[in-house]
Amino acid sequence: MDELLAAVTEKTGLPADKAKGAVDAVLGFLKERLPAPIAAQIDGALEANAEGIADNVADAVEGVKDRLGGIFGGDG
Secondary structure (H helix, E strand, O other), X not given: OHHHHHHHHXXXXXXXXXXXXXXXXXXXXXXXXXXXXXXXXXXXXXXXXXXHHXXXXXXXXXXXXXXXXXXXXXXX
16 A cells, blocks of 8 residues: 555655545545455555565456456357
């Protein structure tokens, strides 16, 4: 979470408290709208190290691709 907050602060120029509010709002939005198995990985991904985050994101993307493939007649 610290890395994400630092990146948002750096890229937007927002003070740390405002960046945290923005990040919290976006994470809440995503958790409400993503499929439950993917949404459940958000907090874990933020607590993991950078390598763990990349792995969790890759897994989540693969899950979405599989589901979309099934919806649109693919192998998923």
